[in-house]
Amino acid sequence: MPTRWIIGLASGSSADEVDAALLEVEGVGLELRPRLVGSLHQPYGPDLKDLIRRVSGPAPCETREVSLLHRLLGESFAAAARAAADQASLSLQQVQVIGCPGHTVWHDSEGRFPSTLPLGMAAVVAERCGVTTVSDFRCRDVAAGGQGVPLAALTDYLLFRSPRESRVLLHLGATARVVFLPAGGKPSDATGFEAGPCNVLLDAMMRNLTSGRAEFDAGGKHAVQGKCVEPLADAWLAHPYFSKRPPKCLPRHLFGEAFAAQVLQQARETHTGLHDLLCTATHFVARGVASAMQRFLPSGPSPDRILLSGGGVRNGLLWGLLQQQTPEARLCRTDEAGVPVAMRKALSFGLLAGLTVDGVSGNVPSATGAAGPRLLGSLTPGSSANWARCLAWMAAQSPPLPSGSD
Numbered sequence: 001m002p003t004r005w006i007i008g009l010a011s012g013s014s015a016d017e018v019d020a021a022l023l024e025v026e027g028v029g030l031e032l033r034p035r036l037v038g039s040l041h042q043p044y045g046p047d048l049k050d051l052i053r054r055v056s057g058p059a060p061c062e063t064r065e066v067s068l069l070h071r072l073l074g075e076s077f078a079a080a081a082r083a084a085a086d087q088a089s090l091s092l093q094q095v096q097v098i099g100c101p102g103h104t105v106w107h108d109s110e111g112r113f114p115s116t117l118p119l120g121m122a123a124v125v126a127e128r129c130g131v132t133t134v135s136d137f138r139c140r141d142v143a144a145g146g147q148g149v150p151l152a153a154l155t156d157y158l159l160f161r162s163p164r165e166s167r168v169l170l171h172l173g174a175t176a177r178v179v180f181l182p183a184g185g186k187p188s189d190a191t192g193f194e195a196g197p198c199n200v201l202l203d204a205m206m207r208n209l210t211s212g213r214a215e216f217d218a219g220g221k222h223a224v225q226g227k228c229v230e231p232l233a234d235a236w237l238a239h240p241y242f243s244k245r246p247p248k249c250l251p252r253h254l255f256g257e258a259f260a261a262q263v264l265q266q267a268r269e270t271h272t273g274l275h276d277l278l279c280t281a282t283h284f285v286a287r288g289v290a291s292a293m294q295r296f297l298p299s300g301p302s303p304d305r306i307l308l309s310g311g312g313v314r315n316g317l318l319w320g321l322l323q324q325q326t327p328e329a330r331l332c333r334t335d336e337a338g339v340p341v342a343m344r345k346a347l348s349f350g351l352l353a354g355l356t357v358d359g360v361s362g363n364v365p366s367a368t369g370a371a372g373p374r375l376l377g378s379l380t381p382g383s384s385a386n387w388a389r390c391l392a393w394m395a396a397q398s399p400p401l402p403s404g405s406d
Helices: 046-056 063-087 122-129 137-143 153-160 199-209 230-237 257-269 274-296 316-325 341-357 384-397
Strands: 003-011 017-026 033-043 095-100 103-108 115-119 132-135 167-172 175-181 191-197 305-309 330-333 378-380
Touching (some): 003 063, 017 341, 063 103, 063 115, 063 122, 095 341, 122 378, 132 384, 153 341, 191 274, 199 274, 257 274, 274 316, 305 316, 341 384
Parallel strands (some): 095 132, 167 305, 305 330
Antiparallel strands (some): 017 033
8 A cells, every 4th residue: 555745734814823734644545544743833923924914804905915925925834844844854855745725815705706815835835845736725616616615524534434423523713614424424425614703703802802912812711701792692693694504605704803893892882891792702603603503414313523623622611612502412622533623724735635646536515515526726846856756646546548549
C-alpha cells in the first residue's frame, strides 16, 4: 500500500494564525487513511492581522492592500509548511503535495453570480517549499452551483464515519457548521449546512463591548455572569436565515461587526447590561444550532454523538448550553476520534489535496448543493522533480483510455 506525506494548511476566521498539519497517508482516494504526525500554530503578526481585518471588513480598501495581503499570506503559509516539516525532521522533498485553501476574505453564495475570494499566493508556497500546491478548493464547488460549504463533508466521512453510530460534526468557528454522517452510510449520504453564526458574532460583540481591548470572551467568563434577555434572543432567531432550508451558507455580514455595533447601541439605550448582552448572544448561538439540527437533519432518531471542533469549544457556557439543547446526544471533542479540535480544518484540506491528485471528487453535492461531484482546487507545480512525481502519481490513478481512443 503506497505511503506518502501531505501537509494541510488552514487560516481560521479569527485571523489569528496559520494551522499546519503534517500527515502520513496510506491508501488512495476513498481508502485514504491519514496519521497526524505533527502540527503547529503559527501566529500572525499584529500588522498582518490588522491588514486581514481591513481587507475582510465592510469598509472600502485599496486594491494595493488586497494584492499585498495575497502575497504576505502566501509567505505565511509557506513558512508554516516549512516549520511543520522541520519540526518533524522531514525534508520537504519527501512531501508529495500541500493543501493550501488560503484565507477567505469574501464569500457570497447568493445572487446571480455567487463568488468567493481566498487570498494567499499558492505560487509563493510552491516556490518556497518546492512542493506542488493545491489551492482554491471552494471556488470549484461555487462555480458548480454549490454553497462552497461544508467542504469538509467528504473528509469528515473519511475521518469520523462509524458503522454503528450516527454522528454530527459541529465546527464552532465564525459560523456553526454542521455535517451529519448516518451510521454505516456512504459518502453521498452525508448532509450539512451552516446552522447560524458563532464566533463571528460573539467575537464582534466582545470587541465592541471592550472598544477592541479584548478579541474574544475567553471561556465565556463574561457571558456566564449575565442572564439571557429572552425577547432579544427570540427576535434574533426570527431572522429569515433560520427558516431557510439547506443547502445554505450564512453571509458573514448578517451577524458581524455592524450587527454587533447596532445591538450594543440599542442595549445602551434600553440599559441592558453588557454581560447580559453577551449571555443572550451565547444562548442565541446555541439555540440556533439546536433548532437547525432539529429542523434540517434527516428524520429519524437523534444523532448518537456530536463531535465538536473549532475555537468555540473553549467557551464553557456555549458548551453547556449546547448540551442542554441536545440532551439525547453525547457531546465530545473531535480529539476523542483522534483529530485535535484545532487541527480539523488543516487536516481536511490536506486530505482534499490528496483526493485531488488521486483524481477523486472532493465535494459532496448533498451537503453543498453543487450540480455534481467535482475535482477541487487549482494545482501549482512545485520543483521539477516534485511535479514529475505528482504527474506520475496522477497518471497511475487514471483509468486507461479505451482502445482506439484519440
